[in-house]
Amino acid sequence: MAEAFLSDVKVLELGDEKGEFCGKLFAGAGADVIKVEPPGGASSRLNGPFYHDQPDPDRSLYFWHYNVGKRGITLDIHAAQAKALLEKLIADSDVLIDSLPLDTMAGLGLDWTALQRINPRLIYLVLTPFGRSGPWRDYKATDLIYLALGGPMMCCGYDPKPDGSYDTPPIAPQMWHAYHIACNQAFIAAIGALIGRQTHGNGEMIDVPIHQAVAVSTEVDVPIWIYSHKPVFRQTGRHAVQRITPQAQFQTRDGRYSMLLLGITPRETAALIDFLTAKGFGNELHEKFKDPASRRGPEFSACLNRALAQCMGAFGVEEIWREAAGKRISWAAIRLPEENLTDEHWRMRQTFARVEHPELGETFDYVGAPTLAEACPWRTGPRAPLRGEHNQEIYRTKLGLDQQQIEQLHRDGII
Amino acid sequence: MRPLEGVRILDLTWVLAGGGGPRLLDALGAEAIRIEWRDRLDSLRLAAPFVGPEPDKSKPRGPNDPPPNINRSGIFNDINSGKRAISLNMSQPKGREVFKRLVAVSDVVVDSFTSETMRNWGLGYEVLKSIKPDIIYLQQSGWGYKGIYSGFGSYGPVAQAISGLTEQSGLPTPYPPAGWGYSYMDWSGAYYCAIMMLLAIYYKKRTGKGQYIDGSQLEPSIYLTGTAVLDYSVNRRHWQRSGNRAIARPAAPHGAYRCAGEDRWIAIAVTSEEEWNALVREMGNPQWAADPRFGTMAARVANQDELDRLVGEWTINQEPFALQERLQHAGVPAGVCQTAEDRVERDPQLRHLNWLIPLAHREIGTWPIKNVPFHFSNAQVDQGGPLRRASPCYGEDNDYVYGELLGMTAAEQAELRKEGII
Helix, strand or coil, X not given: CCCCCCCCXXXXXXXXXXXXXXXXXXXXXXXXXXXXECCCCCHHHHCCCEHHXXXXXXXXXXXXXXXXXXXXXXXXXXXXXHHHHHXXXXXXXXXXXXXXXXXXXXXXXXXXXXXXXXXXXXXXXXXXXXXCCCCCCCCCCCHHHHHHHCCXXXXXXXXXXXXXXXXXXXXXXCCCHHHHHXXXXXXXXXXXXXXXXXXXXXXXXXXXXXXXXXXXXXXXHHHHHHHHCCCCEEECCEEXXXXXXCCCEEECCCCCEEEECCCCCHXXXXXXXXXXXXXXXXXXXXXXXXXXXXXXXXXXXXXXXXXXXXXXXXXXXXXXXXXXXXXXXXXXXXXXXHHHHHCHHHHHHCCEEEEXXXXXXXXXXXXXXXXXXXXXXXXXXXXXXXXXXXXXXXXXHHCCCCHHHHHHHHHCCCC | CXXXXXXXXEEECCHHHHHHHHHHHHHCCCEEEEEECCCCCCHHXXXXXXXXXXXXXXXXXXXXXCCCCCCCEHHHHHHCCCCXXXXXXXXXXXXXXXXXXXXXXXXXXXXXXXXXXXXXXXXXXXXXXXXXXXXXXXEEECCCCCCCCCCCCCCHHHHHHHHCCCCCCCCCCCXXXXXXXXXXXXXXXXXXXXXXXXXXXXXXXXXXXXEEEEEECHHXXXXXXXXXXXHHHHHCCCCCCCCCCCCCCCCCCEEEEECCCCCCEEEEECCCHHHHHHHHHHCCCCHHHHCHHHCCHHHHHHCHHHHHHHHHHHHCCCXXXXXXXXXXXXXXXXXXXXXXXXXXXXXXXXXXXXXEEEEEECCCEEEEEECCCCEECCCCCCCCCCCCCCCCCCCCCHHHHHHHHCCCCHHHHHHHHHCCCC
16 A cells, blocks of 8 residues: 555644544544544534434534544543543654643643653644634634634625625635634644654644634735725625626526636637537627627626526536536536536546445445545545544553553543 | 745746645745746736736737736735746746756646646656656646546636535525635635645655645545535435524524624624523523523524524624624624724734734835734744745746756856747
8 A cells, every 4th residue: 555645643633623624634644643532522523414313422424524534532631640641642642733722731731831841842733713812812713703703704695786785694605614724724834844843853833823714715805905905895606806797607407506707818708709609699799799809898798698697597507517618618517515426537536435334334425535646645534433432442552551440541431 | 944944846836726835835934936937927917906007918018028017916916925936938948948957956846737738848747757856746737637627727616616615605595606705715725735745745855755746626625515425425415505504513593693884794603502691691681582482592593584683683783893892701602704904904813913914025015915824833934934025026036046046157047038938
């Protein structure tokens, strides 16, 4: 089997759903990730959806998705007997991901100074809601609140009414993107620190405030404000910019939607007009706007919109986008995520992976690799740990406890 | 010291989905050298807003001059901060010979061309590897090289549409998808561009081996669709939008509520009884809140339409930031839907975190640039990179790269300039 990028890296993950996606990235890149959960199991095990819609901490699809490839142990980190065990685990780790409530580690006597004493080579990665200090330090947040304060929501939603006012709220795109955004950047920082350590051998502490990570991840709204002091306006399915742009999303014959990205280059516009004409919907465009220089302004937009609406409305959502895309037109089906499972392109690239669930005797399709690296393949699996699944393996083999000690810890509610 | 000091990247990327990747490595200390040519400029160099006069492509120019005013785009300045830039005509065989000399002294080559461009230039991985055996080559194309769609182009909105991210955002049917009001997959594409380069650099330092990586903008997009694929695979359930409502655990009220002012909204997420009780107190214990329809979390979730209406009636005349402060003080998760102006001009927390840092540009002066959101305790890491500057002007580092790095004489460089190569 080919080697993984991070096959020599050991990661310890403490905390909740804020940092789980980062641990998942480490596992995908081949690191050995141990997730430490409280004795009853991590709170994210209560997140739905569930296997056959039956709530069960070992059957949360949320937990499966964000913890695939990790090993799991239980430990009540607040118990007095836990500290020595935790210290041993930290001493044997390269990276510690901490998304516990602020100051928890310091409260356990494990602040950065103490951690460095235990393991001077440790990369200590902390995901904080708003940072470790500052006026909003103790604000409470959820995915929705981060997407509000960080800016994505004010860019996303529906067109205003003709008078410019909005009768729909800003929209937070669903699926935990605040955590995706923060964990992607936290992972970047951690690998950077690991590379630095290859040179100088020293550990590092990195704080990633989720609010800041989200706030820097929008696209043009901030530069537009900085350089021209103008606001942007949210619009259905297209960029929030300073003016209202032509419609870009159209209903297809089967009641679904397709999109078209307009006005990228004159070459694309010409290709689009040719394409619409070939399909029988571009005659008016072709006649009225022969001269490429005339292809601008509201009249052109309205004419193009009519042709697009008619053409898209005449075909099913999957029917003609490939043909258009093959002519380098930015035309795409608006798919449901699961519709990609049967696409030959992703099958060839092994974008999805089958993961076995021996406890159920079943195998399921998971989203697999974010990229194709054949020399160091991405890993998807084994499936997420059941509660305390690796307690024996880790407490006994790795930490050298005997069976009696493990049973005592269990009886005391420590693990 | 910066963690990536000594790592050199040849940056053949475009726009944000590509260009943002090397930017992040610059912040970590790498040296990214943008390779540009005047006849086929990155569209961001020509993208508003500009500082001062706009670029004018139609203006007559000398055969060896770039178009006027191509160093003045604010967006380009933000996305390419910390990088170096050289001019090099890769479409000429002689330009490609110069490129090969650069490969010999670099660690990473990254491009975001459509899939065949580099191969057509005779610069596929095998060729790069024969020049520098441990080279890392990341081809960050739209759809990926392997597969049936490798010739298709992609922008953020295309990646979002195909992956399902667009369909996942918005109010329930009969509303259409709202999608994303920006190219989410531009920054997110850039994150994976950075991630793959970093993983390959780590691996190379450990094993001495370089590699080719077939990256894309589409696959990270699929990677970010959360639990929807699994829900289908396990439960055969198709994705359905539900606006701003909570999807993983019962939570209500949970949404954006209108406040005083033009298009002002506050997001409120009540996830527990404790938070509900605190909200009711802040609302002044209205009679409706005691109604059994809102007596438990399950009841509030079941009656969300009515609940949202009533909460909205309470928020509508309130100043949003004062309300945010008050609710947070009471322990209720709440936050204003902030605009760019809010974040730049007033957000005290972002200011405290130094999220914008002043960086100098040779032509347009010093501007605030978005800093990376990771705070290192030991290493020096910020968006100025080792050069401590904003984005490069076209060809700004020709002297350094051709003179210092490649050791070309002034006469040699003048000859290449005359031939339209640099």
